[in-house]
Amino acid sequence: MKNITIVGSGLVGSLLAIYLAKKGHKVSVYERRVDLRKNRISAGKSINLALSDRGWKALEGIGIDEEIRKVAIPMKGRRIHNLNGDVNFQPYGKEGQAIYSVSRGGLNCKLMDLAEHWDNVEFFFEERCTSVDMENATAHFENTSTGKKSFVESDLIFGSDGAFSAGRLSMQMTDKFEYSQHYLEHGYKELLIPANEDGSFKMDSNALHIWPRGSYMLIALPNLDGTFTCTLFFPFEGENSFASINTEAELMEFFNRIFPDVVPLMPTLVHDYFTNPTSSLVTVKCFPWTNKDKVALIGDAAHAIVPFFGQGMNCGFEDCTILNELMEENGDDWTKILKAYELARKPNSDAIAELAISNFIEMRDLVADHKFLLRKKIEAYLNEQFPEKWMPLYSMVTFSQIPYSEAMKEGKRQEQIMQKIMAMDNLEERWNNGDLKSLLPQLIS
Amino acid sequence: MKNITIVGSGLVGSLLAIYLAKKGHKVSVYERRVDLRKNRISAGKSINLALSDRGWKALEGIGIDEEIRKVAIPMKGRRIHNLNGDVNFQPYGKEGQAIYSVSRGGLNCKLMDLAEHWDNVEFFFEERCTSVDMENATAHFENTSTGKKSFVESDLIFGSDGAFSAGRLSMQMTDKFEYSQHYLEHGYKELLIPANEDGSFKMDSNALHIWPRGSYMLIALPNLDGTFTCTLFFPFEGENSFASINTEAELMEFFNRIFPDVVPLMPTLVHDYFTNPTSSLVTVKCFPWTNKDKVALIGDAAHAIVPFFGQGMNCGFEDCTILNELMEENGDDWTKILKAYELARKPNSDAIAELAISNFIEMRDLVADHKFLLRKKIEAYLNEQFPEKWMPLYSMVTFSQIPYSEAMKEGKRQEQIMQKIMAMDNLEERWNNGDLKSLLPQLIS
Numbered sequence: 001m002k003n004i005t006i007v008g009s010g011l012v013g014s015l016l017a018i019y020l021a022k023k024g025h026k027v028s029v030y031e032r033r034v035d036l037r038k039n040r041i042s043a044g045k046s047i048n049l050a051l052s053d054r055g056w057k058a059l060e061g062i063g064i065d066e067e068i069r070k071v072a073i074p075m076k077g078r079r080i081h082n083l084n085g086d087v088n089f090q091p092y093g094k095e096g097q098a099i100y101s102v103s104r105g106g107l108n109c110k111l112m113d114l115a116e117h118w119d120n121v122e123f124f125f126e127e128r129c130t131s132v133d134m135e136n137a138t139a140h141f142e143n144t145s146t147g148k149k150s151f152v153e154s155d156l157i158f159g160s161d162g163a164f165s166a167g168r169l170s171m172q173m174t175d176k177f178e179y180s181q182h183y184l185e186h187g188y189k190e191l192l193i194p195a196n197e198d199g200s201f202k203m204d205s206n207a208l209h210i211w212p213r214g215s216y217m218l219i220a221l222p223n224l225d226g227t228f229t230c231t232l233f234f235p236f237e238g239e240n241s242f243a244s245i246n247t248e249a250e251l252m253e254f255f256n257r258i259f260p261d262v263v264p265l266m267p268t269l270v271h272d273y274f275t276n277p278t279s280s281l282v283t284v285k286c287f288p289w290t291n292k293d294k295v296a297l298i299g300d301a302a303h304a305i306v307p308f309f310g311q312g313m314n315c316g317f318e319d320c321t322i323l324n325e326l327m328e329e330n331g332d333d334w335t336k337i338l339k340a341y342e343l344a345r346k347p348n349s350d351a352i353a354e355l356a357i358s359n360f361i362e363m364r365d366l367v368a369d370h371k372f373l374l375r376k377k378i379e380a381y382l383n384e385q386f387p388e389k390w391m392p393l394y395s396m397v398t399f400s401q402i403p404y405s406e407a408m409k410e411g412k413r414q415e416q417i418m419q420k421i422m423a424m425d426n427l428e429e430r431w432n433n434g435d436l437k438s439l440l441p442q443l444i445s
Numbered sequence: 446m447k448n449i450t451i452v453g454s455g456l457v458g459s460l461l462a463i464y465l466a467k468k469g470h471k472v473s474v475y476e477r478r479v480d481l482r483k484n485r486i487s488a489g490k491s492i493n494l495a496l497s498d499r500g501w502k503a504l505e506g507i508g509i510d511e512e513i514r515k516v517a518i519p520m521k522g523r524r525i526h527n528l529n530g531d532v533n534f535q536p537y538g539k540e541g542q543a544i545y546s547v548s549r550g551g552l553n554c555k556l557m558d559l560a561e562h563w564d565n566v567e568f569f570f571e572e573r574c575t576s577v578d579m580e581n582a583t584a585h586f587e588n589t590s591t592g593k594k595s596f597v598e599s600d601l602i603f604g605s606d607g608a609f610s611a612g613r614l615s616m617q618m619t620d621k622f623e624y625s626q627h628y629l630e631h632g633y634k635e636l637l638i639p640a641n642e643d644g645s646f647k648m649d650s651n652a653l654h655i656w657p658r659g660s661y662m663l664i665a666l667p668n669l670d671g672t673f674t675c676t677l678f679f680p681f682e683g684e685n686s687f688a689s690i691n692t693e694a695e696l697m698e699f700f701n702r703i704f705p706d707v708v709p710l711m712p713t714l715v716h717d718y719f720t721n722p723t724s725s726l727v728t729v730k731c732f733p734w735t736n737k738d739k740v741a742l743i744g745d746a747a748h749a750i751v752p753f754f755g756q757g758m759n760c761g762f763e764d765c766t767i768l769n770e771l772m773e774e775n776g777d778d779w780t781k782i783l784k785a786y787e788l789a790r791k792p793n794s795d796a797i798a799e800l801a802i803s804n805f806i807e808m809r810d811l812v813a814d815h816k817f818l819l820r821k822k823i824e825a826y827l828n829e830q831f832p833e834k835w836m837p838l839y840s841m842v843t844f845s846q847i848p849y850s851e852a853m854k855e856g857k858r859q860e861q862i863m864q865k866i867m868a869m870d871n872l873e874e875r876w877n878n879g880d881l882k883s884l885l886p887q888l889i890s
Contacts, residue, residue: 164618172626173609176681176725180625181617236621280621 001025005139005154007129008161012299012316014111016160018062019324021118030127030141037109048221048229050310051100052398058317061324064114071106073222074098079207080367085261090376093395099310101221129166132157134174137294156334157295163284165301184281184306187242188233191272193265195226202265210363211259217364218259242278281306283353289342293334303349308360309397311352319345351404355397375422382440390444417444446470450584450599452574453606457744457761459556461605463507464769466563475572475586482554493666493674495755496545497843503762506769509559517545518667524652525812530706535821538840544755546666574611577602582739601779602740608729610746629726629751632687633678636717638710640671647710655808656704662809663704687723726751728798734787738779748794753805754842756797764790796849800842820867827885835889862889
């Protein structure tokens with residue numbers, strides 16, 4: 001039994017608390033903000049998330065997957081809104097497969113409640129971590145309300161305090177710590193499509209809606225109350241950018257021209273656009289994640305990624321799944337557990353970081369491309385006919401537990417094959433007349 | 446006239462103070478350590494440096510190049526010590542070209558003295574910068590002797606506080622700041638070859654000595670007192686590494702086997718090896734370097750690089766040269782000066798960072814290679830015959846003011862040509878019989 005401090009009571013910190021409590025450890029969770037359950041903060045950013053297989057597996061491990069599934073909305077595919085008003089649908093996977101829109105706040109509160117049911121878990125709020133002493137697992141805090149400084153000694157500290165982790169900053173100061181933070185040239189802003197007066201959805205609720213427009217895009221995810229949370233991913237600078245839209249007239253001219261079908265659905269567009277913050281998109285990579293049996297980073301603190309593959313939370317949850325497996329294998333040998341944990345997870349978090357950036361290009365650009373749609377059809381066919389030999393990259397990442405790094409490698413192999421296929425003459429004709437189908441087994445082997 | 450705070454009184458900070466003082470600014474320099482001139486600290490690391498053209502140009506700008514040249518030792522080429530005892534010589538450039546070994550401490554003291562001659566420059570020691578307020582150019586300090594905390598308001602702050610800059614750390618916390626720190630798998634340790642009893646050198650003093658051994662190497666630079674400062678660049682981990690040598694016996698077995706000719710020259714090898722620290726080698730990249738007209742990073746604080754091209758100090762000094770040119774062009778419009786400064790220097794510091802890492806491979810590995818030596822001869826011939834068309838990469842970096850990014854680009858073009866030449870059949874014969882020479886004009890055009 002260890003005395004364990006967790007810094008950060010977000011999704012991953014709260015889930016981790018439960019996994020550690022189940023193993024009998026005494027867990028203290030320190031959170032910078034107030035108790036989310038008493039003050040639901042909706043800061044106009046990131047209020048919903050897409051749960052997929054890796055996330056579900058971690059929730060299964062603590063037995064709350066069924067309960068969460070009841071409040072999750074399945075999104076079976078992408079609904080693409082073209083500039084000319086056409087809308088089409090691309091399934092994410094096979095029949096029955098979906099990703100699930102869940103409320104970030106709702107899920108986080110649920111996990112905190114569940115963690116607090118354990119006698120060996122305690123939460124402390126408004127405690128901002130200022131630094132971590134790597135050698136003796138001591139965390140320093142400042143109370144954001146009283147300003148009182150304190151420190152907590154424990155056997156082991158987990159830093160699950162997100163992309164701007166205080167624990168990681170302490171590690172950054174140590175010799176030979178690899179670190180990078182890289183921002184995209186795009187930022188994002190949340191907008192809202194409200195429900196109809198009767199509470200029903202204004203669009204198909206079983207899809208993730210995308211308005212792909214080349215160098216930028218708008219997306220919408222359904223919420224239980226009939227609303228859609230929309231996110232505009234848009235360059236910070238340039239011709240069409242956050243910097244170029246400064247007046248109501250400029251905003252409306254742009255939306256009427258670029259997202260004409262959205263305008264009637266967004267009565268509060270002007271207010272939301274000029275009130276909600278413009279946020280940036282960062283990728284954080286670092287190594288090592290752990291120091292002996294004293295300190296470990298987990299979730300975004302170890303590997304913040306951009307949101308375009310919908311894997312940020314799923315990847316952090318998978319950290320907990322893997323850590324739990326390693327606890328089961330190695331008992332209380334925490335030096336061994338943590339070393340194995342960072343070695344297992346680092347290549348996979350690097351892979352999903354790269355895949356997430358690539359998927360932005362696919363989402364904002366390719367999904368509206370005629371040839372891309374044909375390619376998706378061919379890939380879906382391959383998956384259907386040769387499920388052992390061909391699982392599309394999206395499916396490996398989203399609907400399997402295949403390590404991200406292996407999925408990426410296999411995805412690159414498939415990419416080469418698909419490029420050959422897509423370069424064939426009269427491809428569309430050959431696809432339609434069935435000629436291509438007879439060639440595929442040879443092409444993919 | 447501006448009130449300017451410089452954080453760090455190292456080589457670049459002290460030189461910058463002089464350039465700013467000459468323009469009439471009031472300059473306050475804050476240094477974490479004690480006054481170097483009162484306590485010459487020789488921490489067993491980095492006590493000599495190689496000055497080359499970019500460094501000299503910056504010293505010319507403040508009129509002390511001739512004075513420094515008197516205490517600098519020209520190194521006209523590399524003296525390569527092979528494992529079999531053979532020693533050969535590779536000139537760095539053309540007749541009359543050399544890089545210069547200078548004492549880091551001596552040069553730094555000289556620059557501080559010169560800065561202090563100005564009434565508008567003041568130094569403060571034992572003041573550790575803890576943070577910088579980007580918006581109003583306020584620097585916070587803690588006195589390392591008394592513990593007293595203070596802050597200094599000014600119009601503009603320069604962070605010249607090295608690879609682990611406090612000013613840069615404050616910038617890292619701001620949105621959209623690009624940052625990476627990357628360590629090599631090699632570390633370094635300083636060793637010593639003392640002078641003969643009569644004060645003379647034990648080896649040729651007009652060369653940089655290299656013992657290239659594939660994945661690691663030893664180098665030696667001459668000092669004015671007849672000694673050589675040697676540096677062992679060695680992997681931290683692995684079969685032959687700092688981790689693998691833990692006893693006197695292991696050390697001597699290794700040196701007798703790998704550097705047999707050095708052992709008799711190093712009477713204090715065992716003591717030095719086990720007493721001197723093992724240091725790491727970091728590359729730091731970041732952007733932006735400036736914030737409006739309030740804050741700017743310079744030297745290692747903006748772009749720490751590994752030492753294998755001998756350009757760390759030279760690059761930092763060139764920052765001062767360029768900044769001085771921009772002050773002359775733009776008067777007191779500091780927003781314009783700083784924006785132009787970072788845009789001009791960033792691509793060049795990125796280029797020298799990459800070149801410095803590549804040059805490690807050349808130094809530790811290729812210089813002992815027969816084919817590499819032939820290639821160097823061919824390149825020297827090209828430079829001699831076609832000086833307008835062919836200046837080797839090493840010369841562009843070391844003996845010219847060509848921007849590093851352009852040198853790197855031209856170096857890549859030359860690399861492609863040389864690879865074609867080196868792949869020719871019977872190359873050595875064709876070189877020796879003059880056949881190749883007649884083909885070269887066509888090959889390089």
